[in-house]
Amino acid sequence: MEPHDHWRRIYETKRPEDLSWSQASPSPSLEALERIGAKPSMSFVDVGAGQSSLADVLLDRGWKDLSLVDVSEPALDATRQRLGDRAARLRWEVVDVRHWRPDRSFDIWHDRAVFHFLTGLGERTLYKRALAEGTHAGSYLIIATFALDGPEQCSGLPVRRYDAAGLALEFAPDFHPVADWLQTHVTPWGTDQRFQWAILRRV
Secondary structure (H helix, E strand, O other): OHHHHHHHHHHHOOOHHOOOOOOOOOOHHHHHHHHHOOOOOOOOOOOOOOOOOHHHHHHOOOOOEEEEEOOOOHHHHHHHHHHHHHHHHOOOEEEEEEHOOOOOOOEEEEEEOOOOOOHHHHHHHHHHHHHHEEEEEEEEEEEEEEEEOOOEEEOOOOOOOOOHHHHHHHOOOOEEEEEEEEEEEEEEOOEEEEEEEEEEOOO
16 A cells, blocks of 8 residues: 555544544654754744644744645645644645655754654655755754664554664764654553654754
């Protein structure tokens, strides 16, 4: 099954509380933004935005240049409906990041739990091509994957787990590590999932 079909089915058949990655607050992403001193004047793209409430919070904080990217149209449609009139302030892209060709660059590229689904070298190469086209010197990459002691699968798909050194190696030499930390995400049904977070900056 193609990723587009897989994730459409997931978002069409499951409620947010049935999705392991759902979180009441996007606090880990907000913490990452605090670590780099991010300002609302910066441009921001959320790759794999899904139904995350991160855009809601950033709009509340005065961010203006926000883009949401996801392979699942139903996921982004749900976010649009939730945002109401404010949805018009954002840019929306329904696309598989592996085949996305950004027509601009962003100050911050945020990815919570997309990259770890790219288990093949060719897939990661395509992702990094999009990343290269969607960032510039000085851009930040904020990325979260399952940690080495995290799940081996998610939503029926295998994942590739990372530690901080592994993520730094993946994006070297174009990106230099800035910070990294481990986070335990608690699923809506109370299971712990270990995530590896990293912030890297493009040279």
